[in-house]
Amino acid sequence: MVNAGPVPPASPANGFSLLIAALLAGDHAAALAETRQLRALGVPPEQIVTAGLEVAMGRLDEKCTVEQFNLLEIMLVGRAVSVVVHELYPEGIQPEKGRATFVIATLEGDVHDLGKNIVRTVLLGKGFRVVDLGRDCPVDALAAAAEREQARAVLVSGLISTVVPQVRRVRAALRARGLDHVAVVAGGAALKQLAPADLDVDYVAETAFDGARYLENLLAAEEAAA
Numbered sequence: 617m618v619n620a621g622p623v624p625p626a627s628p629a630n631g632f633s634l635l636i637a638a639l640l641a642g643d644h645a646a647a648l649a650e651t652r653q654l655r656a657l658g659v660p661p662e663q664i665v666t667a668g669l670e671v672a673m674g675r676l677d678e679k680c681t682v683e684q685f686n687l688l689e690i691m692l693v694g695r696a697v698s699v700v701v702h703e704l705y706p707e708g709i710q711p712e713k714g715r716a717t718f719v720i721a722t723l724e725g726d727v728h729d730l731g732k733n734i735v736r737t738v739l740l741g742k743g744f745r746v747v748d749l750g751r752d753c754p755v756d757a758l759a760a761a762a763e764r765e766q767a768r769a770v771l772v773s774g775l776i777s778t779v780v781p782q783v784r785r786v787r788a789a790l791r792a793r794g795l796d797h798v799a800v801v802a803g804g805a806a807l808k809q810l811a812p813a814d815l816d817v818d819y820v821a822e823t824a825f826d827g828a829r830y831l832e833n834l835l836a837a838e839e840a841a842a
């Protein structure tokens with residue numbers, strides 16, 4: 617019989633290693649257990665996302681390139697990520713009139729949506745109303761939804777570099793509908809390497825939480841000025 621040795625004491629550092637290993641194995645039950653353990657140790661949800669989920673997904677890089685690609689493995693990891701996000705931020709009922717309305721999407725040509733879903737969940741948790749247009753969304757559909765929903769901002773998530781030209785079209789599509797006042801916020805691995813001026817957006821967020829803080833500050837500044 618193999619002696620596995622003493623069980624290491626529960627610590628956040630050990631918990632993060634175990635969570636990352638469980639996520640990369642696509643083991644959603646173990647990922648959920650490690651998440652609960654980290655929460656019990658007092659680790660905040662934000663840190664579990666940035667130091668756990670994002671790190672694990674970063675390590676998936678070599679399995680998801682144009683040349684090499686293991687769909688089943690990546691989908692299992694994706695499911696484990698979604699289970700953890702749901703545990704951290706159980707989605708309540710969408711407020712009919714939240715603090716403000718945001719429209720969010722991944723644009724046409726990009727099917728990545730895990731990051732977008734985290735942003736949606738975090739904003740819902742803060743009491744905002746979020747209209748999610750899903751992935752592979754045409755720019756004009758995004759602008760039309762911003763008009764229909766009286767959105768204060770549109771949020772675009774971009775993971776592949778080929779989607780950058782679509783992001784650059786968002787502002788003009790809003791302007792064509794007289795929506796110059798609608799803020800445009802971008803995020804996701806492919807977009808956060810670029811400056812707001814390169815994308816013609818108001819802000820490029822490093823993380824979902826960074827984006828949420830930007831939006832909260834924007835609204836607070838407006839309320840103070842009113």
Ligand code: B12
Nearest residue numbers: 673726727728729730731771773776777803804821824827
């Ligand atoms: C999982 C994954 C997939 C999954 C997606 C599953 C899903 N439902 O999303 C699947 C298997 C479908 C997939 C497909 C492909 N993928 Co892929 N994928 C990834 C991988 C490994 C992880 C992405 C991820 O989910 N990250 C985790 C999330 C939580 O992080 P995030 O999105 O950055 O979000 C965080 C922040 O950025 C922020 N955020 C994100 N969006 C926004 C928006 C706003 C407004 C705000 C405020 C914040 C914000 O909030 C989140 C939390 O903080 C990446 C590698 C990587 N390191 O990114 C490659 C990667 C993105 N894929 C890549 C490629 C090439 C592909 C394919 C073309 C592969 C192929 N051969 O077909 C296809 C693309 C098809 C298409 N047309 O879109 C490349 C893109 C390269 C490039 N620069 O263009 C990458 C970088 C891998 C690589 N190193 O080559 N992929």
